[in-house]
Amino acid sequence: MNKRKAVPDKSICVACGVCALQCPRKAISIHKGCFAVVDNEKCVGCGLCKKACPADAIVIES
Amino acid sequence: MTNKNIKQKETKRKILKRKRPWYEYLWIWSIVYFALGFFNILFAWLGMIDFILPLIFAVAGGNKWFCNHMCGRGQLFWVLGRNLKCSRGKSAPKWMASKWFRYGFLAFFMTMFGSMVFQTYQVFAGAGSLGKAIKLFWTFKVPWKWAYTNSVFPDWVAQFGFGFYSLMLTSTLIGLIVMALYKERTWCTFCPMGTMTQGICKLKNKE
Numbered sequence: 001m002n003k004r005k006a007v008p009d010k011s012i013c014v015a016c017g018v019c020a021l022q023c024p025r026k027a028i029s030i031h032k033g034c035f036a037v038v039d040n041e042k043c044v045g046c047g048l049c050k051k052a053c054p055a056d057a058i059v060i061e062s
Numbered sequence: 063m064t065n066k067n068i069k070q071k072e073t074k075r076k077i078l079k080r081k082r083p084w085y086e087y088l089w090i091w092s093i094v095y096f097a098l099g100f101f102n103i104l105f106a107w108l109g110m111i112d113f114i115l116p117l118i119f120a121v122a123g124g125n126k127w128f129c130n131h132m133c134g135r136g137q138l139f140w141v142l143g144r145n146l147k148c149s150r151g152k153s154a155p156k157w158m159a160s161k162w163f164r165y166g167f168l169a170f171f172m173t174m175f176g177s178m179v180f181q182t183y184q185v186f187a188g189a190g191s192l193g194k195a196i197k198l199f200w201t202f203k204v205p206w207k208w209a210y211t212n213s214v215f216p217d218w219v220a221q222f223g224f225g226f227y228s229l230m231l232t233s234t235l236i237g238l239i240v241m242a243l244y245k246e247r248t249w250c251t252f253c254p255m256g257t258m259t260q261g262i263c264k265l266k267n268k269e
Contacts, residue, residue: 014164016130030126033119057159
């Protein structure tokens with residue numbers, strides 16, 4: 001089974017933290033104010049973060 | 063009802079009833095700020111909190127905790143854009159989140175801030191007189207004379223208030239426009255404070 005997961009692009013990420021607020025599983029954290037990091041163990045690939053991201057820095061990959 | 067069902071319901075209730083920390087309500091502050099400045103321009107000085115706090119977080123803590131959790135403006139855009147459905151939720155053009163635009167806008171914003179401080183200095187030095195107006199989009203003068211008559215403070219204090227209020231109102235209006243057109247918090251991609259604090263964090267992280 002393919003597991004879908006969110007993959008943030010840290011070169012585009014502005015570290016605003018909207019994704020982290022939206023994540024229902026608290027799988028995203030902002031690494032030292034630089035970019036978003038997704039915990040692949042927790043991420044279920046629901047895409048709520050992608051929908052909220054103002055910089056389009058997140059893609060859902062499977 | 064099965065045991066599992068009861069458990070599921072309990073979890074759902076817990077999620078819905080999650081106690082929200084006080085700082086999730088700071089969008090109210092954004093509104094209060096502009097309301098206060100409408101009646102007395104000296105309240106505009108309170109906006110300095112939103113300038114200094116993120117910098118303290120970035121410089122001392124090396125994080126963007128302010129942006130991530132406390133930014134009243136970002137929250138306001140979210141409340142209006144998502145909860146009240148005032149945003150198209152469409153992707154913004156790529157250049158809006160690009161480095162050159164972000165740093166370019168930061169430079170432009172700082173230049174405008176500098177010119178505002180210079181104007182304040184002129185009033186302080188007696189080379190200019192207090193203009194009871196705010197300037198929207200750095201162009202349109204709007205009379206605002208009801209917000210200030212006289213106070214115990216010298217004129218330059220009020221001049222800074224008018225200038226700073228103009229800056230805050232203009233940037234919020236830009237934010238509202240891009241919120242309506244694109245994603246809720248599109249402003250965050252080129253917010254000068256956000257760019258600055260992320261830049262500081264990246265520098266700090268390099269060491």
